[in-house]
Amino acid sequence: MMTSSLPRTPKSVAAAGALAAVLFATAAAQEPQRLNDPRLARLDTAARSLVAVAIDSARAAGLPTEPLVQRALEGATKDAPGTLIVSAVQRLAADLGRARTALGASATSPELEAGAAALRAGAGPAVLAQLRRSRRQTITVPLAVLTDLVASGVPVDSAAAAVLALAASARDADLIDFRRAVERDIALGAAPTAATAAAAAGVFGANALDVNAGARGARPGRP
Incomplete structure (x- = not known):
């Protein structure tokens, strides 16, 4: 005869909740820091999301990301449309990649910029x-x-x-x-x-x- 599963006691529920909280915190810590950069809050939601993706990709490729943030903020200061800000950030990321290809993996961030x-x-x-x-x-x-x-x-x-x-x-x-x-x-x-x-x-x-x-x-x- 198959026994029924044990009921979840308050202690087991609390433990499960604590584990979920730990897993959530770990996942959040692994998210790119720029996604939570408060400076990007100046962008509209759609632009902020796409800029964050570009920054995340640049970081994964070992490229400097601060220039990308500054380019986005420059666009926000000039009240540029979100689509133009995203395009400018993506172009700069591509240029940084081209510079790294030409200068080599040892190039510093200032050299790449x-x-x-x-x-x-x-x-x-x-x-x-x-x-x-x-x-x-x-x-x-x-x-x-x-x-x-x-x-x-x-x-x-x-x-x-x-x-x-x-x-x-x-x-x-x-x-x-x-x-x-x-x-x-x-x-x-x-x-x-x-x-x-x-x-x-x-x-x-x-x-x-x-x-x-x-x-x-x-x-x-x-x-």
């Missing part, structure tokens, strides 16, 4: 990879200088050639001085390519580089 910006400015992955090979120390500043030069109107090929020629032996401070000199000369009316060559000579000495005056212009980055 600077690399993503350089890619969006029009530099090709080969430029990032060559810059990585040419310099032992961090390449965050050289990448940022390249991006700033393009933003100032220097053709992307000229900007890349200049940074590649100088970065191997130049200090970060010298590269920053170089960028400032280029921006100053352009503001005074010099052609961007000529300003680049003149600034390199002024900071690093005559004939520091030979920038191709016929280099193609910068490709506009994606919005």
Whole structure:
């Protein structure tokens, strides 16, 4: 004769409830932290969910996630539609992935952020990879200088050639001085390519580089 199951006593019910609570807490702890990031509460529900998915995927791929949060918050500050915010975050995540592919698994978060910006400015992955090979120390500043030069109107090929020629032996401070000199000369009316060559000579000495005056212009980055 089959015996009936034992009735659940208050103690067994309490134990089951405690176990469920432990399991729930464990599962919650394993959820991506960004899903609970209070800063994302500024987004509408649909956008917040999709942004959280992008952040979760980036984290799983070993990519920095704070830039994605900041991009979402930038969109919220500008009252951008949720769909545009999600697209911007997804594009940045893709650019960070491309930068990591070009720079290698050892690239730091600042290098990946600077690399993503350089890619969006029009530099090709080969430029990032060559810059990585040419310099032992961090390449965050050289990448940022390249991006700033393009933003100032220097053709992307000229900007890349200049940074590649100088970065191997130049200090970060010298590269920053170089960028400032280029921006100053352009503001005074010099052609961007000529300003680049003149600034390199002024900071690093005559004939520091030979920038191709016929280099193609910068490709506009994606919005």
